Amino acid sequence: MTQRTLADWLRYLEQLHPTAIDMGLDRSREVAGRLGLGRPAPRVVTVTGTNGKGSTCAFLASMLCAQGLSVGVYSSPHLLRYNERVLIDGQEASDAALCEAFSAVEAARGETSLTYFEMGTLAAFWLFERAGLDAVVLEVGLGGRLDAVNLVDSDVAVVTSIGLDHSDWLGNTRESVAFEKAGIFRSGKPAVCGDLEPPAPLLECARELGAPLLLRGRDFDLAIGEGEWHWRGCSATGEALALHDLPLLDLPMENAALALQVYALLDLPWQAEHLAGALQRTRVTGRLDRRSLLHNGEERHLLLDVGHNPHAAAYLAGRLCSAPPKGIRRAVFGLLADKDLEGVLEPLLGLVQDWAVAPLPTARSRPAEELAAALRARGAQVSRHADIAAALDAQCNDAAADDEILVFGSFYSVADALEWLAKAAR
Secondary structure, eight states: OOOOOHHHHHHHHHTTSSSSOOOOSHHHHHHHHHHTOOOSSSEEEEEEOSSOHHHHHHHHHHHHHHTTOOEEEEOOOOSSOGGGGEEETTEEOOHHHHHHHHHHHHHHHTTOOOOHHHHHHHHHHHHHHHHTOSEEEEEOSSSSTTSGGGGSOOSEEEEOOOOOOOHHHHOSSHHHHHHHHGGGOOTTOOEEEOOSSOOHHHHHHHHHHTOOEEEBTTTBEEEEOSSEEEEEEEOTTOOEEEEEEEEOOSSOHHHHHHHHHHHHTSOOOOOHHHHHHHHHHOOOTTSSEEEEEEETTEEEEEEEOOOOSHHHHHHHHHHHHTSOOSSOEEEEEOOBTTSOHHHHHTTTGGGOSEEEEOOOSSTTBOOHHHHHHHHHHTTOOEEEOSSHHHHHHHHHHHOOTTOEEEEESSHHHHHHHHHHHHHHTO
C-alpha cells in the first residue's frame, strides 16, 4: 500500500470528523492514553489569549534557546505550510516526521473520531516526547478549557489578552472569554496575565485553584521611552528583577514583557545580555512584518499583519500612529464573515488613505462588495478586486516610493501576500 504524503494526510484529516470544531478533551485524552503520551518535556508553558499568543510564544522560545535548551513550539494556524505548526529548535518538522506522527495517532485512535486540530495536537505531542526536549511552548488553538492543548498540565499558564472573538464558542462577553481561558490554570502552579483589566472570572479561577497569579501593572510591567524600553518583574521566589535600556522591538513589547515574566518563573539563568539579544532576534512571520520589494523597477514597502479582530486592530492602529509613512498609507484588506467588521475598521479608518478590498480564498470569506460598501459608507476611498494578489498588484502600481502598503485582516490575507511576494521575487 502506498504511504500517504503530508498533503494526503491533511486532506484525510479535514474529512475525518463531522465538524471542524468540536470542543472537549475526552476524545483526545482517550487517544493520548492509548499512545502512552506523558509530558512532552520537563518544562511546559501553555499560552492562551485573544491576541498576542504567537509573538509571546516566539519571544519565550527564543529566550529558552539562548540558554542552550532544546525547545519545541506548537502553534496554529499556519500561513503557508502545515509544518510551521511544529517547531523543534527553531526548525519546522519535516513532512516525513509529521506523516509518521499522524500514522501513530491514526493507529491509536481506533474508532474514536478526532478533529483536524486534535489529530495535529496529538501528533505534535508525540513528536515532542520522542525528541527528548528540555522545554515546550504550547499555543492554545481556541479558548483554553476545552482545547486539546489543555491535555497537558503546564508549569506556567499564560493569558496574553482577553477580547471578543470566536463568540459562538467562547461567549460574547469578556467574562465568558476569561472563564474559558482560565481553564488552562493548574492547582498551585503559577499563571501570568498580560491583560491590564482581567475580568473577575479569571481572578476567581486562580484563587479557587490556589494558582499564584502574576498581573501586568501589578507584579510586572514595562515602560517605553525614546529609543529604549525597561522591564520590571519578579522571580518564582518573589525576588525583584529588572532589565533596563533594552532596544526597541518591531514585535509588541507588551508581549516581550509577558514572556520575560514567564521566563523568570522557570528557574533558569538570568543573564541580561542573553535575554536582550534573544528578544531582539525574535521574528514572527505576518505580525508587524515589514517587507520591501522592487515592483516594476521601483521600491515598494509592505507591512503584513494577521490582525483580524477589534483588539488586534486597535493595537495595530497604535503602532501605525507611532510610525507614519512619508507618503500615504494604503491597505489591502480581506476579512472572514464571522469577524466584527465595524470593530476592525473603526481604529484604522483615519490611518489609511486608500483601501483595496478582496475576498479571501475560503467559503468563510466576507464578500468584497460588503467590505467596500462598509468603507464607502464611512467616506473611505476604496477599490474592489478579485483576490488579494490582484489588490496587491493594484496598490503597488498606484503607490509612490514613500507610501506604505498595509496587508491585514486575516491569516488568509497575509498568506496570499506571502505567496505573491515569493512570486515577485523570482
